[in-house]
Amino acid sequence: MNVYRTHNCGELRKGHVGQNIMLAGWIDTVRDHGGVIFVDLRDHYGTTQVVVNDETLLAGLGRECVISVEGILRERSEETFNPKLSTGEVELKVEKLRVLNKTFSPLPFDIGESTDTREEVRLKYRFLDLRNPSVHQNIVLRSEIARFLRDKMNKLGFLEIQTPILTSSSPEGARDYLVPSRKHHGMFYALPQAPQIFKQLLMTSGFDKYFQLAPCFRDEDARADRSPGEFYQLDFEMAFATQEDVFEVAEKVLYDTFSKFSDKKVSPAPFKRIPYAESMMKYGTDKPDLRNPLIIEDLTGFFADVDFAPFRNKPVRGIVATNCAGSSKSFFEKMLGFATEIGMKGLGYISILAGMELKGPIVKFLSLEKQRELIERLGLKENDTLFFICDVKKLVDNLAGQIRSELGKRLDLTDDGAFEMCFITDFPMYGINEDTGAVEFTHNPFSMPQGEMEALETMDPLDIKAYQYDIVCNGVELSSGAVRNHRPDIMLKAFEIAGYAKADIESKFSALFNAFHYGAPPHAGMAPGFDRIVMLLAGQENIREVVAFPMNSNAQDVLLGAPGEVTELQLRETHIKIR
Numbered sequence: 001m002n003v004y005r006t007h008n009c010g011e012l013r014k015g016h017v018g019q020n021i022m023l024a025g026w027i028d029t030v031r032d033h034g035g036v037i038f039v040d041l042r043d044h045y046g047t048t049q050v051v052v053n054d055e056t057l058l059a060g061l062g063r064e065c066v067i068s069v070e071g072i073l074r075e076r077s078e079e080t081f082n083p084k085l086s087t088g089e090v091e092l093k094v095e096k097l098r099v100l101n102k103t104f105s106p107l108p109f110d111i112g113e114s115t116d117t118r119e120e121v122r123l124k125y126r127f128l129d130l131r132n133p134s135v136h137q138n139i140v141l142r143s144e145i146a147r148f149l150r151d152k153m154n155k156l157g158f159l160e161i162q163t164p165i166l167t168s169s170s171p172e173g174a175r176d177y178l179v180p181s182r183k184h185h186g187m188f189y190a191l192p193q194a195p196q197i198f199k200q201l202l203m204t205s206g207f208d209k210y211f212q213l214a215p216c217f218r219d220e221d222a223r224a225d226r227s228p229g230e231f232y233q234l235d236f237e238m239a240f241a242t243q244e245d246v247f248e249v250a251e252k253v254l255y256d257t258f259s260k261f262s263d264k265k266v267s268p269a270p271f272k273r274i275p276y277a278e279s280m281m282k283y284g285t286d287k288p289d290l291r292n293p294l295i296i297e298d299l300t301g302f303f304a305d306v307d308f309a310p311f312r313n314k315p316v317r318g319i320v321a322t323n324c325a326g327s328s329k330s331f332f333e334k335m336l337g338f339a340t341e342i343g344m345k346g347l348g349y350i351s352i353l354a355g356m357e358l359k360g361p362i363v364k365f366l367s368l369e370k371q372r373e374l375i376e377r378l379g380l381k382e383n384d385t386l387f388f389i390c391d392v393k394k395l396v397d398n399l400a401g402q403i404r405s406e407l408g409k410r411l412d413l414t415d416d417g418a419f420e421m422c423f424i425t426d427f428p429m430y431g432i433n434e435d436t437g438a439v440e441f442t443h444n445p446f447s448m449p450q451g452e453m454e455a456l457e458t459m460d461p462l463d464i465k466a467y468q469y470d471i472v473c474n475g476v477e478l479s480s481g482a483v484r485n486h487r488p489d490i491m492l493k494a495f496e497i498a499g500y501a502k503a504d505i506e507s508k509f510s511a512l513f514n515a516f517h518y519g520a521p522p523h524a525g526m527a528p529g530f531d532r533i534v535m536l537l538a539g540q541e542n543i544r545e546v547v548a549f550p551m552n553s554n555a556q557d558v559l560l561g562a563p564g565e566v567t568e569l570q571l572r573e574t575h576i577k578i579r
Helices: 111-116 119-125 132-153 198-206 243-260 276-283 327-342 369-380 393-410 452-458 488-497 502-508 510-519 530-537 568-571
Strands: 020-032 036-045 046-052 067-075 090-101 178-181 188-190 209-218 229-239 272-275 297-299 318-321 349-352 387-392 421-425 430-433 437-441 467-472 474-484 523-526
Touching: 020 046, 020 090, 090 393, 111 132, 132 243, 132 421, 132 530, 198 209, 198 510, 229 530, 243 318, 243 467, 243 474, 243 523, 243 530, 272 276, 272 393, 276 421, 276 437, 297 369, 297 393, 318 393, 327 393, 387 393, 387 467, 437 510, 452 488, 452 530, 488 502, 488 510, 502 510
Parallel strands: 046 090, 272 421
Antiparallel strands: 020 036, 020 067, 036 046, 067 090, 178 188, 209 229, 229 523, 297 318, 318 387, 349 387, 421 467, 430 437, 467 474, 474 523
16 A cells, blocks of 8 residues: 555545545645644645644644645535535545655745746746646646647557657758767767658658657747747658648647647648748738638739829738727727837728728728729728738738737637638748848758759749648647658759759768668658647647746756856866867
């Protein structure tokens, strides 16, 4: 028999009444009712009320002390039931109490209120923060989702394979974390930004379907949906697979996962496929939140023959907000304030009043014919408001996307009871570096260009699309992926366009380039972000809430003190001198 407990603090019910019970856990609260002391005892599983008649048993004990108690379980009187607790109909009358450990320092915060504490304090005392049931449950949920994903991938025929943590540095977009070698003077390992090359090598090795909950390491700045340092992704790759084969797996896995762990409505398969260019035009982003029904319209052609100086020779976008014309004056003033905050010079609009009368500073520049054309083209109705966004080509879509999102929030248009998934497809293979003017890869350089070699040899590089795709959920990028380039001739040509010589490929990507010369199969895959999946399902807005021991936003582990200094001996052993 366990010497500390016969049951846990979350399982006792009326069926256990009359039994001799032992419990162990942390003192959550103490309530002295004059001769009778009520203690809420908490462990990983829940909370049980225990009753202590001998106050000497609790002498010197307070919240978060660890105790083991023994006694007879009894039913609580009906008027004292606690419906907030799963054990709220019973209580343990304590006959024996054993102190397992005391709290020797004042608590830095109340456990139940830890989420209201400054993040630096929470992370310094993360072991206390994690005792908060709401924070604790996030980590439990994370474990349950991980187990579900593994089971799902196994059932779909994927083989779980671990790839190396110590590897070589490669130019994959973010800064590497470097690890000095003791045995090899002046040489360094790198932590993998992703298992990209390894999973392609696995396909070349004859494995058909691979997956892992893969750790990835990137020296990037933190965001609400991105951890600094490390993160995890459901990495998977398939041999002899097309883009649609990958989509089918992703739809099965994500729909089933989100449906199991949430009561919200989940968009069913097939998820919407939205080409990148269409997404930028209609939503102003390649991460659209489809819960927001607002659509951006291209009105550049409409204003081509309108003599309105601010819109002259610039792209113009419009957003129709229904039932908005009657909004308060402060609503429009706040929208203007937001527009100027994000860099716009103003925010023009036209409201549709009763009798389809158009009102707004731009109306006087529109003839009656143009007004009718605008109404018919956009299907405008009474009480609609049409907002205008105009700027240079490289800025206008992003600005329109931000106005769309802000209108969705202020007009309360977003459906909080849904998870809306979509694939963004047909990303451009190449773009222009604004600093150098050179052609460069826009995404994963190992992707297959649409049209393969013929496209590379005959098309303008800026017109070439890649078999690259993202999964987006509620405006959060969950995943990126691609059909991979598996032919050395196409790889050479694709990298040549981006300014790489054959020698560069042979030195930087030697293993993959070499493997492609020995019969690599067509293959494709993707990698949904595991932390982001958990964040969405836990209803959290910050990814650090679903990581057991996260770094702070400044990439510091304030609990263990990393990064920190090391000894001179350690530096000498790894041949490093601090400059």
